[in-house]
Amino acid sequence: MDSDAQLLSLAVEVAREAGELARTRRDQGVAIAATKSGLADIVTEADREVEQLIRDRIAAARPDDGFLGEESAAKEGSSGLTWVVDPIDGTVNYAYGIPAYAVSIAVVEGPPDPAVWTAVAGVVDNPATGELFRASRGEGAYLDSRRLAILGEPDASGALIATGLSYDPERRIEQFEVLRSVLPLARDIRRMGAASLDLAFVAAGRLDAYYEWGLWPWDMAAGSLLVSEAGGVVGGLAGARASRDLLIAASPEFFGSLEAALTR
Missing domain, CATH: 3.40.190.80 (D-Maltodextrin-Binding Protein; domain 2)
Known part of the structure; x- marks a missing residue:
C-alpha cells in the first residue's frame, strides 16, 4: 500500500490543479447551476467541473480507491481507502467574489463516515490567497514549510x-x-x-x-x-x-x- 506521504503528495498535486481551475472560473464569472436546500445554498457549474477534474485525476492514479464528493455519486473502492472531496467549499463566498473558498481533499481509511473513518492525509487549498494547508497522519500539519500549532488557553480577553x-x-x-x-x-x-x-x-x-x-x-x-x-x-x-x-x-x-x- 502506498505511504501516507505518497497519498498526501497526490492530494497536494490534485488540489493545486483543482484550485487553479476554480480560480480561473471565478475570474471568468460563475453561473448558478442549481440550488440545494434553498436560495442561499447554491451550486455553481464550477463546483461540478472542479469535482470532475479531481475525480478523474484520482481515478487515473488510484483506480481501486473509493470516492465521496459533494457533487457526484459516491464510488466504493476495493483498496480500503476513500477520497473525500469538497470541490469548492464556501460556494456562496465564491459566487459573490469573496476570497474565502477552498478545495478540500482528504484520504481516509475505512467507510466514508466521520464516526468510524481514520483520516490519513488532507489538503485545504485557498486558490484566492495561494495558501495550501496540508497534513498527514502522525506527521504534523503545515502551511508551506511552517509547521502549524494551535493556540492554547485563551487569555482574559476571551x-x-x-x-x-x-x-x-x-x-x-x-x-x-x-x-x-x-x-x-x-x-x-x-x-x-x-x-x-x-x-x-x-x-x-x-x-x-x-x-x-x-x-x-x-x-x-x-x-x-x-x-x-x-x-x-x-x-x-x-x-x-x-x-x-x-x-x-x-x-x-x-x-x-x-x-x-x-x-x-
Whole structure:
C-alpha cells in the first residue's frame, strides 16, 4: 500500500490543479447551476467541473480507491481507502467574489463516515490567497514549510471563535440562541462560510476554536486532520466523534469550556 506521504503528495498535486481551475472560473464569472436546500445554498457549474477534474485525476492514479464528493455519486473502492472531496467549499463566498473558498481533499481509511473513518492525509487549498494547508497522519500539519500549532488557553480577553449557520431559517434562530451561551467565552465571533478554512485557521492559530452543526463528511474531513495534527481536539458532545450532529475544534485546554457552553 502506498505511504501516507505518497497519498498526501497526490492530494497536494490534485488540489493545486483543482484550485487553479476554480480560480480561473471565478475570474471568468460563475453561473448558478442549481440550488440545494434553498436560495442561499447554491451550486455553481464550477463546483461540478472542479469535482470532475479531481475525480478523474484520482481515478487515473488510484483506480481501486473509493470516492465521496459533494457533487457526484459516491464510488466504493476495493483498496480500503476513500477520497473525500469538497470541490469548492464556501460556494456562496465564491459566487459573490469573496476570497474565502477552498478545495478540500482528504484520504481516509475505512467507510466514508466521520464516526468510524481514520483520516490519513488532507489538503485545504485557498486558490484566492495561494495558501495550501496540508497534513498527514502522525506527521504534523503545515502551511508551506511552517509547521502549524494551535493556540492554547485563551487569555482574559476571551477566545476568537468561528461558527457557521444553517440555511434553514428556523434552525438559524435556534443557533443564535445557542450563540448567546457562547458569547461570554468570546473575544469575538467569526462566520467565514467555509468550514474547511475555519478548521485550517484553528490549526494555524488564527482562531481559538470553531463549532458548527450540520456539516457533511466532505466539509470536515481534511480540516479535522489539520487540527488534530496541529495539536488540537476535534469532536462532538460527551466524547462523541464529530458528525453532522456537531463538530467542535479547539485546543485541549479550551475544548471543554466550549463544549459546556454549547450544552447550556
